[in-house]
Amino acid sequence: MKKTYVLDTNVLLQDPRALFSFKENDVLVPAIVLQELDAKKKHMNEIGRNAREVARLLDQLRSRKPLHQGVPLENGGQLHVELNHRSYEKLKNILPDATNDNRIIALALNVEAEKKKEARDEQVILVSKDALVRIKAEAFGLKAEDFLSDRVIVDDDLYKGYESVHVEPVLLEQFYKNRELPVTSIPCPPLYPGSFVILKNEVKPSMSGLGRVDHEGKVLRPLTHDRESVWGIKPRNVQQKMSFDILLDQTLPLVTLTGRAGTGKTLLSMAAGLLQTEDLNIYKKLLLARPVVPMGKDIGYLPGEKEEKLRPWMQPIYDNLEFLFNANKPEEVANILSGLGSIQVEALTYIRGRSLPGQLIIVDEAQNLTKHEVKTILTRVGENTKIVLMGDPDQIDHPYLDAYNNGLAYVVERFKDQSVSGHVSLAKGERSSLAQLAADLL
Template sequence: MKKIYILDTNVLLQDPRAIFSFEEHDVVIPAIVLQELDTKKRNMNEIGRNAREVARLLDHLRDRSPLHQGVPLDNGGYLRVELNHLSYERLKEKLPEITNDNRIIALALNLKAEIREENLTDQVILVSKDALVRIKAEAMGLKAEDFLNDRVLVDNDLYKGFITVHVDSEVIERFYQNQEISVSELPCPSLNPHAFVILKNKLQPSASGLGRIDDKGKVLKPVIHDRDRVWGIKPRNVQQKMALDILLDQRLALVTLTGKAGTGKTLLSMAAGLLQTEDLNIYKKLLIARPIVPMGKDIGYLPGEKEEKLRPWMQPIFDNLEFLFNTNKPEELENILAGLGSIQVEALTYIRGRSLPGQLIIIDEAQNLTKHEIKTILTRVGDKSKIVLVGDPEQIDHPYLDAYNNGLAYAVERFKEQSVSGHVSLLKGERSNLAQLAADLL
């Protein structure tokens, strides 16, 4: 049964190619959506880029046929820009305020009524990323759906990077005696390269072993650290041990760490970065960056030079640096950083167009990046560099992202089978008992 999908503005701002995602069904873009896109196209951010991309796609399709008459798409459906159905009669009593969202709902109601009068079997469905628009549309008797085609996760489960396997004590003994064991001997499905395996004794669960799969996904080898602390930081749980293992492995060009607030993602990454940059001289520079996305109400423009403007946004990074350098005075930290010269704290705004060879790059709060932004960042990484993406997919401040379509989850899922990457999901908070309770309860 052929359907008619009416797209809200936020769908196109999230994914400009959403118009090609509905197979053989028809796609309708209301005229008011074009007006909203027009107000966004000058924004110098991801939203503005997507608005301009939609405009280019529609202009390209316009060469085939006038958009208001309908343009055939390669997947068998039709796309049209709806200029009519501007009547607000069907909504003015129930939703008297004429907003853009209500106009889109009114258009969908008008289309549905027209189809009913013509005795057609088509179904009209409003597609929106805005939950309130979907709720209002359903209350008006319309079908309303979220746009799910941009989801990275199909089963809602982000790859954790480790599994627990229960085995006989003999397997654990042989594992450490031979310093390896074939994955085929483990009672589990095939594993991704550099995935961790926690081996637990079936009869005595407290007896366990920890190993990591090799880059071919065939052999499990023990995780053994030759140092108790990394820049004064000692791993407090098994996931933190896993994180340090892949952070200190120069063979891995990409490391992704996810976890709730207080699990130690950023601190472990920076400690490993300082060790490899300052002590071991593996990398010539440590670059730490984070996206500028406010939590709550934006504080507006800030006075001063670039460094002064960035300081409030970068303060979480400086907090970790103060802890690692054992100082609580900002001026002391500034003197230390100026003296070292190899540590750079930057906003992601300035990373486009750069090439970053021979550096260890840490991207904090990566869950607030889109898939396109993650691609832009990863394509900046130069030869002999390593990049670490850190974030909590459940703690997103970006208006058009969620736990299922953000750039961090995208990178984790796309690279989980690649031999150049490693991932760990940290589970236990170590900041404080209160922080752990807040992360769990709130």
């Protein structure tokens, strides 16, 4: 059965190329959606960029044929910009406020009624990222779906970076004796290069071994950077040991860390960064960055110079620096940073157009980045530079992102089988017992 998909504005603001994601079916863009896109196009952020990209794509299609008449797409479908079906009769008694969302629902209902009147066997589906729009649409008997083509995780299970396997005692003895183990001898699903394996003795579960698969994906070897502490920070669990191993591995230019609040992502990364920058002089600069995305109500414009404006956004980074430097007052950290000169705290707003060679870049809260933004950041990386992306995919403040389509999850999934990257998902909170309990219960 052929289908007609009516697109909500938020779908196009999330992914402009959603216009081409519905195969041989018809795609209908309501005129009210164009009006909403026009209101967003001047925004100097990802939303504004996507609004302008949609306008460019529609303009290219317009050169073939008038959009209101329907333009054939390469996938076999047709794209229409819908100018008719403005009647609000079907909703006015139940939803008297003719908001843009309600008008889009009304339009979809009118299109469906017209197809039934013409006895055309076509299903009309409203596609929206807004759950309330989908709920209201289905309340009126209209089929509504979320836009899922932008999801990078198909089975709702983000790659963890490690496997835990019960093995025979002889296999564990072989691993300790030979300092390596063929991957083919490990009874577990296929392992990606650079992934970790926790070997547990099936007879005595308290006995275990920890190794990482080599870059070719053939041999499991013990950790090469198994330090007792890094800048005074001792790993408290096996995932933190894994994290230090990939953070200190100079053969991995890309590291991703995920985990709930309090699992130690930021502190571990900064400790490893300070060791390699200040002590080992592997990198000439440590760049600490976060996206400027507020949680809750925005604090508005801030007075002062750039550093003063950024301070509230960068405060979590300064908190960790105070702990690592054992500073008692905030001004002590500022004095230390100005004295060192090799540590820079920056907002990602200013990274476009830069080239960053010979640096260790740590990007916190990367789950608030879109796929386009994270691509922009990774393409800034120069020679001999290592970049660390970390965040909690379940704590997203961006209005058009979720745990399955954000930039951090995108990088984890796309690079999981690449030998240049390493990933660990931290599970156990180490901030405090209260923080761990809150993460579990709330």
